[in-house]
Structures are given as C-alpha cells and as structure tokens.
Amino acid sequence: MTRSLSETVPGFMRQAIRFLLPVDCTVCGLPLTDDPIPYFCASCWGSISSMTHSCCARCDRPFASPIATAYSPDHVCQPCMERPPSYTRAWTLYPYLPPLQNAICLFKYKGKVSLASPLARLMIDRLPPLDSVDLIMPVPLHRQRLREREFNQSLLLADRIGRHLDTPVSFTNLIRIAPSPAQTTLSRRGRLKNLRGAFSLRHPGSIAGKRILLIDDVFTTGTTVNECAKTLRKAGSGDVIVLTLGRTMDAGTVPDRILAQQTDQTLELLGG
C-alpha cells in the first residue's frame, strides 16, 4: 500500500520535495502518489478521450453533424474537395483540449520530456490502419527553434512510434529552411504565407516512391503538415499519411458553408 506524501514526510521536507519534484496533479491539484504518468493523476490522464465526431475522410476535420458521413463514410469536406491537400489522409487522434492540452504544453514549452512516452502511448493506442509505411518523418523545427527548445517534440513522438511499428524514422532529411514566428500567433492567412517554401529535403532522391508517415504533435489548420507533404510529393515520394496527437477544435466544428467561405478567401489569396 502506498501512503501519500503528506502522511509520511514532515512539513518542511514536503515543501522541499514539492520544490524539487512535481507532486501535485497539474489538472486537479491532488497530490500524486504512485500515479504512473508524471504531472497527472490517473483519473485526469484517463479522462483524455479520442475524437468521436464524424470526420472528413481526407483531413479528419470533424463535421458539425454525424449525418455528413451516415450514408457516405468517405465524404470529404468542402475545402478538401475544392483544393485537395498534398497528403493522402490525415489522422488527428484526440481533441486538443485539457488535460491533453496541458500535457502537450508542458512537454513542448516547459521541456517536460518525461511526457514523451505517455503521449506517444496515447497515439499508439489509437493508431489507424496504416497500410505498410516505408518511412516515418517528424515535422522538423527550424534550427533556430531547435536551439531554443533543445528538442523536437515531434521527433520524440515519431521515435517511439517508429519502434512500435518497427519502421525507420528519418529526421535529418526533411528540414525547415525558413525561420518563423510561432504559428499560434498568426492568422490562417498569415500561416499560409509564412509556410510557403518553408521546407526542403537534403536528399530528395532517397524518398522516391516511399510511403511516408508524417508525424506532428498538433494539427491546427493543417498548413504545416500540408507544406511538408507538398515538399515530399514534389520530390517523388509515394503517399504521405499524416498522424497527429491533437487537433484544435475551434475551427473544426463550424459548418461546411462557413469553411467554404474561408476556402474562397484562401483561393483568392493563392490567386486561384
């Protein structure tokens, strides 16, 4: 039987331990005892639930109503119909909401790399049918961002998924050549402009004909993974399948007609 910290350790020492080690759940604040996931109690971690919406068969965008896919499970959303993405299929496994959001923020922005394995485990638990992929690639960071953050969060996830699928992970070929402000501070229009031509391949010949699984932590508008996929396809890769742990939900559940208006604006912007 495990007794909680407060029962076994005098007050001043508890203060010292709390200072050095995370002992309370980040979400509910209850003291952590033998919980297997760092920073989260088993109950909060267990409340992370996967995407249950009916979704676009191409980009995984949740539809406002389940009717959209009730009679045609392969229904794609209007933006995908009008301007098909460069990837074949995106799988976005969990809504990017607390407590998953807390976990990804701690992992990515606070350097809590001990969360890499539990987060990768969430992805492995919900892996879609991935017909034989030849190669796994994480979405790369620009070297300047990599220096600041010291690790690429997507590579840490990709590495664990690669081991699970027994598939090689390539993390030096696809590179980000354009530095950029954090995507989260940009509008959709800004993101598109910011990312055009942002990625390149060091050895384009080595991916010819290969089916690639592209991994990122969060799918927001999809522009990042789409630009990566475009770069890979241009170099002659086979299908590019996208897999992300989270998906932001704000833009995801608006009706198709509003999305269609947004697409019109995007087409205008692109001169289409």
Ligand SMILES: [Zn+2]
């Ligand atoms: Zn908790």
Ligand SMILES: [Zn+2]
């Ligand atoms: Zn779509």
